[in-house]
Amino acid sequence: MAIDGKRFGYVALAGSPNVGKSTLLNKLVGEKISITSRRPQTTRHRILGVKTESDYQIVFVDTPGIHPSQGRRLNRIIVKTAISSLADVDLVLLLIDQRAWSGEQEWVLEQVTQNRIPVMLLINKIDRIRDKRTLLPLIEESRQRYPFVEIVPVSSRFSSAEDLRRISETIAKHLPVGLPGFPADQRTDRNDKFRATELIREQLFSVLGQELPYSTAVEIEKYEENDKQVLRIEAIVWVEKEGQKSIVVGKNGQMLKMIGMNARKQIEMTIHHKVFLGLWVKVRKGWSDSARQLHALGYTES
Ligand SMILES: Nc1nc2c(ncn2[C@@H]2O[C@H](COP(=O)(O)OP(=O)(O)O)[C@@H](O)[C@H]2O)c(=O)[nH]1
Ligand SMILES: [Mg+2]
The missing domain is CATH 3.30.300.20 (K homology (KH) domain)
Known part of the structure; x- marks a missing residue:
């Protein structure tokens, strides 16, 4: 797929806790930028991961999972960090789990679409589905829920290099034309x-x-x-x-x-x-x- 002109932009990874945002970020950038675990709320900060190719540079913004927050101040700060990270990006990648839309995911969709920034939907963990045809109704339902700019089934954990390249290019296509904002060898903003x-x-x-x-x-x-x-x-x-x-x-x-x-x-x-x-x-x-x-x-x- 040809990308015309150089592209540059910020892309937030958003979704419920534990859907595989940080795993995908690390795969796309090709280095462990953000830690992952089986426990929800592993990511507590906004972390940038930079991917540079000859015709585009994508700055991924990893965010903590979004969920209706209550309780301790730590929890509230974490969710606030996630939601505020969505305000000034060029594209939002919304990750959902391959198991149908839940009430919580609907709530996340509402938060994510508040800023009227284009949203690309990634249906993750499809390695867990034996019969890939079962994805079709979910894709159709997603299409009806919101005018996503793209709907892409993925497996953060088991994507091939080719899959990852295709995802990156699809993302780049939706970014503004612009020159890289970071040096080519910089992979993260964190020391x-x-x-x-x-x-x-x-x-x-x-x-x-x-x-x-x-x-x-x-x-x-x-x-x-x-x-x-x-x-x-x-x-x-x-x-x-x-x-x-x-x-x-x-x-x-x-x-x-x-x-x-x-x-x-x-x-x-x-x-x-x-x-x-x-x-x-x-x-x-x-x-x-x-x-x-x-x-x-x-x-x-x-
Ligand atoms: N089977 C499977 N597990 C995944 C996939 N992506 C992430 N995981 C697992 O899901 C858990 C949460 O992942 P993480 O990236 O920390 O989720 P985050 O909270 O959205 O950042 C970890 O145990 C990952 O290994 C995937 O595509 N397939
Ligand atoms: Mg995370």
């Missing part, structure tokens, strides 16, 4: 320290799974290169209760050790530097509902 924090969080999800308390945050206290060219990172894992601390630490410190070891490897791979990683778990009651403490941990209302 290595932020990425290290996220990779530690990813291992918390991965190692602890359902056991991980929702109110867990990571804060890097020390981040310095010493003479031996080793980057020394010391980080605190914040939880809200003593009981949660013992879950994260595990029997004889087993869990924390595993989290630290895996995270160190991931950080080394991402920032191409040898790393020493020290992790501590500390309790701070009520941090997820305290504006001041959330701010200190990098969660701000935007």
Whole structure:
């Protein structure tokens, strides 16, 4: 498919928690930009991932999942971040799960279409469908729900390079003509320290799974290169209760050790530097509902 003239634009990935937004972002950019997990609300910040090709540059905006938010301030800030990220983009990629439209997905559609920005619908996780013909009624129903600029069935997790290229080109076609806004070798707007924090969080999800308390945050206290060219990172894992601390630490410190070891490897791979990683778990009651403490941990209302 030919794209006439150079294209440049911002594209938000939006949808319910856990539909595969961050997985797709990483696949499209070709690098782990945003962490993923089986647990909803893994993504808590707005994160940019930049894809540069000879005739287009797409700046993907990964967002936390959108859901009717209640409860703790942390939760409300996360959803607000997601919805405000949709206001100033050129195109919205709305991801839904291949299992029919739910009430929650309808609500998400309402939020996403408020700004009158073109929306492209991606029906994700189609690897889970045996008979692909069952997709046709869902595509038809989607078409009736909203005038999407495109409706594309995908599998974030198992797309081939060819599929990914086709998706990127389809996206680029809907972007304004314009020159790249980022250097060709830049893949994200986030620095290595932020990425290290996220990779530690990813291992918390991965190692602890359902056991991980929702109110867990990571804060890097020390981040310095010493003479031996080793980057020394010391980080605190914040939880809200003593009981949660013992879950994260595990029997004889087993869990924390595993989290630290895996995270160190991931950080080394991402920032191409040898790393020493020290992790501590500390309790701070009520941090997820305290504006001041959330701010200190990098969660701000935007
Ligand atoms: N089977 C399958 N699983 C997927 C697919 N895309 C994402 N997942 C899984 O769904 C979960 C949530 O993915 P994530 O990207 O973190 O979702 P997000 O909350 O929308 O960013 C993870 O366990 C992913 O591995 C897909 O296309 N097929
Ligand atoms: Mg995500």
